Amino acid sequence: MAETPSNISEDNKNQESKVGSWDRRLRSEKGFQETWATEFSRLSRRFHNGEAPPAPVTHSGMPIKPCYFLTDIDDISPDDINAPGSVPFTRGLYASQYQLFPWANQPVIGYGLPEHTRERMDSLRAQGMTGYMGRTFYNLVYDLVSHQGIDPDHPAAAGRVGKDGMAVYCRQDMEILFRGLDLTAINVVHITDYEVLPVLAHYLAYAQTKGVPWDALRGNTMNWYYISAYCGMSCFPPEMGKRLAVELIRFCGRHMPQWNTLNLFGYGIEEAGGNAVHEIGLVVAAGIEYAKSCIDAGMNPNDVLGRFGFQIAQANDFFEEIAKVRALRQIWAKQCRKLGATKASAMHARIHTHTSGAVLTGQQPLVNLIRTTLHALGAALAGVQAMEVSSFDEALAIPTEMAHTLSLRVQQVIQEETNITAVTDPLGGSYYVERLTADLVQAGENLIDELEKRGGYTRNHAYVRSLIEERSARWRNDVESGRRVMVGVNKYDTPDPLTVEVFEVPPQDEAISVKRIRELRQLRDPSKWQKAMRRVEHALGEFADGRQGLDLIPAMVEASLADATTGELMEAMKKHLGWISPY
Amino acid sequence: MAKTHDPHPPRILLCKSSMDMHDRGARYIAIRLRDSGMEVIFINFLDPNEIVSVASQEDVDLIGFSSSVQGHLPILQKLHAELVNQGMGDMPLMVGGIIPQRDYPALQEMGIEGIFGPGTNASDVVSFVRQRVRAIQASKIDEGHSKASVGGDV
Numbered sequence: 001m002a003e004t005p006s007n008i009s010e011d012n013k014n015q016e017s018k019v020g021s022w023d024r025r026l027r028s029e030k031g032f033q034e035t036w037a038t039e040f041s042r043l044s045r046r047f048h049n050g051e052a053p054p055a056p057v058t059h060s061g062m063p064i065k066p067c068y069f070l071t072d073i074d075d076i077s078p079d080d081i082n083a084p085g086s087v088p089f090t091r092g093l094y095a096s097q098y099q100l101f102p103w104a105n106q107p108v109i110g111y112g113l114p115e116h117t118r119e120r121m122d123s124l125r126a127q128g129m130t131g132y133m134g135r136t137f138y139n140l141v142y143d144l145v146s147h148q149g150i151d152p153d154h155p156a157a158a159g160r161v162g163k164d165g166m167a168v169y170c171r172q173d174m175e176i177l178f179r180g181l182d183l184t185a186i187n188v189v190h191i192t193d194y195e196v197l198p199v200l201a202h203y204l205a206y207a208q209t210k211g212v213p214w215d216a217l218r219g220n221t222m223n224w225y226y227i228s229a230y231c232g233m234s235c236f237p238p239e240m241g242k243r244l245a246v247e248l249i250r251f252c253g254r255h256m257p258q259w260n261t262l263n264l265f266g267y268g269i270e271e272a273g274g275n276a277v278h279e280i281g282l283v284v285a286a287g288i289e290y291a292k293s294c295i296d297a298g299m300n301p302n303d304v305l306g307r308f309g310f311q312i313a314q315a316n317d318f319f320e321e322i323a324k325v326r327a328l329r330q331i332w333a334k335q336c337r338k339l340g341a342t343k344a345s346a347m348h349a350r351i352h353t354h355t356s357g358a359v360l361t362g363q364q365p366l367v368n369l370i371r372t373t374l375h376a377l378g379a380a381l382a383g384v385q386a387m388e389v390s391s392f393d394e395a396l397a398i399p400t401e402m403a404h405t406l407s408l409r410v411q412q413v414i415q416e417e418t419n420i421t422a423v424t425d426p427l428g429g430s431y432y433v434e435r436l437t438a439d440l441v442q443a444g445e446n447l448i449d450e451l452e453k454r455g456g457y458t459r460n461h462a463y464v465r466s467l468i469e470e471r472s473a474r475w476r477n478d479v480e481s482g483r484r485v486m487v488g489v490n491k492y493d494t495p496d497p498l499t500v501e502v503f504e505v506p507p508q509d510e511a512i513s514v515k516r517i518r519e520l521r522q523l524r525d526p527s528k529w530q531k532a533m534r535r536v537e538h539a540l541g542e543f544a545d546g547r548q549g550l551d552l553i554p555a556m557v558e559a560s561l562a563d564a565t566t567g568e569l570m571e572a573m574k575k576h577l578g579w580i581s582p583y
Numbered sequence: 584m585a586k587t588h589d590p591h592p593p594r595i596l597l598c599k600s601s602m603d604m605h606d607r608g609a610r611y612i613a614i615r616l617r618d619s620g621m622e623v624i625f626i627n628f629l630d631p632n633e634i635v636s637v638a639s640q641e642d643v644d645l646i647g648f649s650s651s652v653q654g655h656l657p658i659l660q661k662l663h664a665e666l667v668n669q670g671m672g673d674m675p676l677m678v679g680g681i682i683p684q685r686d687y688p689a690l691q692e693m694g695i696e697g698i699f700g701p702g703t704n705a706s707d708v709v710s711f712v713r714q715r716v717r718a719i720q721a722s723k724i725d726e727g728h729s730k731a732s733v734g735g736d737v
Contacts, residue, residue: 144652144654147602147604156602156629158657159654159658160602163653163654164652164653231604231606232601232604232610233603234627268604361701361702362681363702397653397683398653469614472611476611476705480704480706488702502684505653582627
């Protein structure tokens with residue numbers, strides 16, 4: 001239509017009448033709200049001894065109201081909510097949410113020998129575990145021995161081999177784990193603690209022996225040295241950890257552009273006792289600091305930030321946890337813009353939900369299926385990219401095959417039976433959810449500012465720990481006093497007639513693992529191994545002196561090809577970089 | 584709540600493997616024991632012998648062992664054997680965290696009376712510790728008395 005002056009004036013008139021109707025709507029809404037308030041007081045007087053009921057709060061202590069109205073969101077800038085797929089992505093990263101790409105099923109897998117872990121990978125895949133575009137994602141967790149950076153024949157490894165993760169310590173173990181799988185058609189998440197680099201080196205060395213170019217690999221490394229603020233394990237000193245993280249990000253930028261380099265582990269904050277505000281505020285503060293270090297080292301913000309991702313809990317306060325996810329997307333997008341990101345994909349908080357394990361119970365364990373279903377439902381309504389649903393036997397052991405499968409079924413039922421995936425951000429525009437999202441953005445940003453004022457995350461591990469510990473104690477006090485209900489624990493705690501099977505790692509796995517690592521050391525070419533380890537030591541020495549660590553990963557790959565183990569590589573790292581007790 | 588000053592407050596060693604990320608429960612128990620007037624030493628160990636040497640140096644009355652990641656039985660067996668070796672076989676032990684029922688007989692065989700699994704009320708842990716420590720202190724006093732009376736007879 002040609003733009004004539006008459007058309008323009010008609011548009012203006014339409015605009016004016018729309019504004020008029022908005023004002024009228026707001027005025028009516030104020031009237032509705034007054035009527036509601038009068039009625040609410042009347043009911044309170046009648047059913048609550050003449051007093052107003054206590055004002056509700058969320059699980060993180062945010063004040064909330066018993067009912068929300070249009071007037072409650074009137075002051076929120078529409079630009080902060082915007083549309084799905086538009087900055088700041090409050091309503092979701094993409095214009096199409098689950099209509100085109102369902103979230104990825106990403107159950108955590110890992111126990112015993114690599115072949116046992118592989119059995120579980122195959123079994124879950126056969127049960128329908130699916131990533132994006134039909135790819136399979138394997139979310140693999142390493143065992144305690146690997147986390148500690150020792151080998152299975154170390155005296156302190158007794159009892160711990162293959163526990164809480166898989167006994168994978170060298171390139172040959174990778175071979176058992178991935179035999180026959182096309183590495184270019186799968187995504188592999190390596191859930192490590194501080195053994196990030198040795199494990200990546202084994203994976204790269206294995207890929208090399210299979211003729212798979214590194215830039216064709218997809219997956220994640222955790223790179224989460226900053227978690228030593230709230231996870232009680234021995235670790236590299238925080239500044240050194242940050243520098244190691246930067247080296248991995250630099251290496252991947254050059255050689256593995258499809259690889260996700262940093263996982264921002266809010267889940268661990270929630271599991272350690274932190275609330276929703278701590279989770280988003282602290283993890284973003286850590287992410288900002290790592291990103292800044294990369295940018296200071298000359299990397300491009302778009303390249304760096306585009307490969308970061310989040311692992312976030314979904315706990316019991318149903319709406320607050322949804323609003324938390326929406327708030328996180330907004331906070332992160334704004335921070336990334338400040339850091340210099342210009343591409344949308346570099347402002348995306350890509351979120352993997354790990355439903356809370358800390359709120360699951362050993363008592364009446366099947367009730368946990370109900371809890372995890374609610375958590376997964378919340379995550380779906382919040383619009384996350386991937387999910388691990390904790391198993392109902394979480395508080396007893398790592399999952400049995402049955403429990404693992406049921407957790408996958410929770411996702412599949414929500415994905416395929418409920419029609420929830422038909423609409424993007426189905427809670428968008430809810431007065432309550434939008435208000436709570438805005439309030440959580442504010443609270444999260446306040447915490448980020450506070451850390452900034454104190455000199456940044458890395459220098460403030462003690463402060464981070466104190467925030468989380470204080471809240472953890474309050475939460476537990478509330479459970480013990482009955483103020484916070486835990487069904488089966490402090491209420492409805494009748495004896496459970498059901499006994500569930502508790503998983504046990506095959507007891508012979510430890511001896512087999514020890515035998516394998518000893519054979520590996522006996523059979524390898526000692527001169528090749530020594531030469532490779534000298535290169536590793538040299539790279540570590542230079543890095544410890546404050547120089548760049550460009551050769552760290554290539555040297556470790558050569559060492560892995562020369563049959564070095566995770567324990568040996570970690571021993572060298574500890575020697576040069578320091579290894580300290582948890583805070 | 585006003586606390587009465589105890590001139591000899593119980594000294595408790597709480598320990599957890601440095602491989603075990605899960606320390607929320609153990610740290611909460613530490614807070615609760617401290618709040619009830621006890622002295623708490625908290626360590627992360629790699630080798631169980633470290634627990635014994637801290638227990639001996641710090642002259643503790645009870646050891647609490649936290650595990651949420653399985654694999655604790657061989658470590659507790661090693662700890663127990665080392666305590667016996669060092670002449671501390673009567674040191675009371677308690678275990679908390681994710682402890683499956685099937686481990687109970689083995690734990691009881693080592694003389695471990697306090698086993699606190701998921702969902703434990705911390706007040707129960709505090710009263711267990713207080714009772715155990717009181718019983719030991721009483722038996723030490725008795726021992727002292729009987730030694731004295733034996734001495735008197737000679």
